[in-house]
Amino acid sequence: MTKPETDLETLLKAQIAADGPITLAAYMATCLLHPDYGYYTTRDPLGRAGDFITSPEISQMFGELLGLCLAQAWVDQGAPDRFILAELGPGRGTLMADLLRATRKVPGFHAAATLHLVEASPSLRALQKQALASYPVTWSDSIDAVQNDAPLFLIANEFFDALPIQQFTRHAGGWCETIIGVAQNQLVKGYAAPVLQPELAHRLEDTKPGQVVETRPDATPIMARIGGQIARHGGAAVIIDYGNWRSNGDTLQAMRNHAFADPFAQPGHADLTAHVDFEAIAQAASPATATGLTDQGALLARLGIGARAELLSRNLTGAALENHLSATQRLTRAEEMGSLFKALALYAPHHPAPAGFDQNA
Numbered sequence: 423m424t425k426p427e428t429d430l431e432t433l434l435k436a437q438i439a440a441d442g443p444i445t446l447a448a449y450m451a452t453c454l455l456h457p458d459y460g461y462y463t464t465r466d467p468l469g470r471a472g473d474f475i476t477s478p479e480i481s482q483m484f485g486e487l488l489g490l491c492l493a494q495a496w497v498d499q500g501a502p503d504r505f506i507l508a509e510l511g512p513g514r515g516t517l518m519a520d521l522l523r524a525t526r527k528v529p530g531f532h533a534a535a536t537l538h539l540v541e542a543s544p545s546l547r548a549l550q551k552q553a554l555a556s557y558p559v560t561w562s563d564s565i566d567a568v569q570n571d572a573p574l575f576l577i578a579n580e581f582f583d584a585l586p587i588q589q590f591t592r593h594a595g596g597w598c599e600t601i602i603g604v605a606q607n608q609l610v611k612g613y614a615a616p617v618l619q620p621e622l623a624h625r626l627e628d629t630k631p632g633q634v635v636e637t638r639p640d641a642t643p644i645m646a647r648i649g650g651q652i653a654r655h656g657g658a659a660v661i662i663d664y665g666n667w668r669s670n671g672d673t674l675q676a677m678r679n680h681a682f683a684d685p686f687a688q689p690g691h692a693d694l695t696a697h698v699d700f701e702a703i704a705q706a707a708s709p710a711t712a713t714g715l716t717d718q719g720a721l722l723a724r725l726g727i728g729a730r731a732e733l734l735s736r737n738l739t740g741a742a743l744e745n746h747l748s749a750t751q752r753l754t755r756a757e758e759m760g761s762l763f764k765a766l767a768l769y770a771p772h773h774p775a776p777a778g779f780d781q782n783a
């Protein structure tokens with residue numbers, strides 16, 4: 423059975439018919455953030471009723487422990503009396519709400535914080551507003567609007583995986599970028615002619631012809647901004663996502679109704695993500711110092727999820743207790759999210775690394 427064509431599919435096909443194939447990055451950007459038909463712009467994709475579930479939606483412990491990690495880093499840096507507390511891509515606002523609740527008793531932390539959320543989706547902004555109704559919050563579409571003359575403490579969970587990627591296939595004559603065209607009235611993947619890519623020179627050492635590498639152009643200026651502010655004014659950033667130290671093959675995936683889908687069928691109706699290349703993220707954040715890459719399970723264990731889970735379980739019985747125990751395992755076990763998801767922290771030179779992280783790469 424053929425799937426009904428989506429509005430965005432009609433629009434993309436017309437655009438490709440008029441101007442020729444588009445890059446995978448342009449395709450991904452349109453599918454996710456088109457103002458009228460984009461996946462994030464038009465819906466709440468999270469939770470059991472949505473297409474996927476994220477760590478803060480699985481358990482309150484995730485935001486609580488990461489909040490305490492950031493608050494400890496703030497204390498370790500001398501508790502500056504004014505700082506920016508920022509989150510990139512806050513989804514439903516759950517992580518920030520849990521973070522703020524957990525840090526209420528850290529003396530001076532809330533009073534010193536100016537809250538800033540970077541969110542492109544109007545429908546998710548509305549949910550964030552509800553979740554954080556009791557706090558003064560500033561929103562912007564881009565990190566450029568975050569105040570840049572103060573220490574920056576920042577968190578981002580599953581933000582970078584949603585930024586558009588470019589894919590390049592190695593070829594004897596250079597690298598062939600993945601492009602999207604139309605054949606037999608379907609959107610199809612194709613390859614541009616090989617071009618030399620000086621910025622991929624370091625990937626000649628670990629790839630062979632025919633292999634694919636991915637880059638994420640929008641991540642570079644964001645990390646440069648974060649790293650520059652942290653190095654200059656102090657602060658720390660905790661970035662959690664699925665991926666690895668270096669990008670590895672074609673990792674583009676579409677999720678719909680908690681199952682994998684075809685990324686080129688029904689554009690705008692599935693979440694599109696790709697693994698995060700943490701090496702690229704860390705390098706773009708120079709001169710801030712980067713920690714090594716730490717598995718989510720190990721990080722949460724070191725931040726005390728065992729004790730926190732035990733404490734919360736004391737008030738629970740029956741199905742609620744079972745849900746709590748399975749949520750704890752889901753966040754930490756290697757076979758679930760514990761090792762697919764990784765964390766990287768950035769911090770100001772001459773300060774200790776944030777708690778729970780492996781030391782420098």
Ligand code: SAH
Nearest residue numbers: 462476511512513540541542543579580584
């Ligand atoms: N951090 C949340 C949500 C992850 S989904 C959680 O863990 O539950 C990705 C989030 O990033 C969404 O809030 C989405 O709207 C936002 N987002 C995606 N691309 C963005 C962009 N280019 N600029 C700002 N926000 C973006």
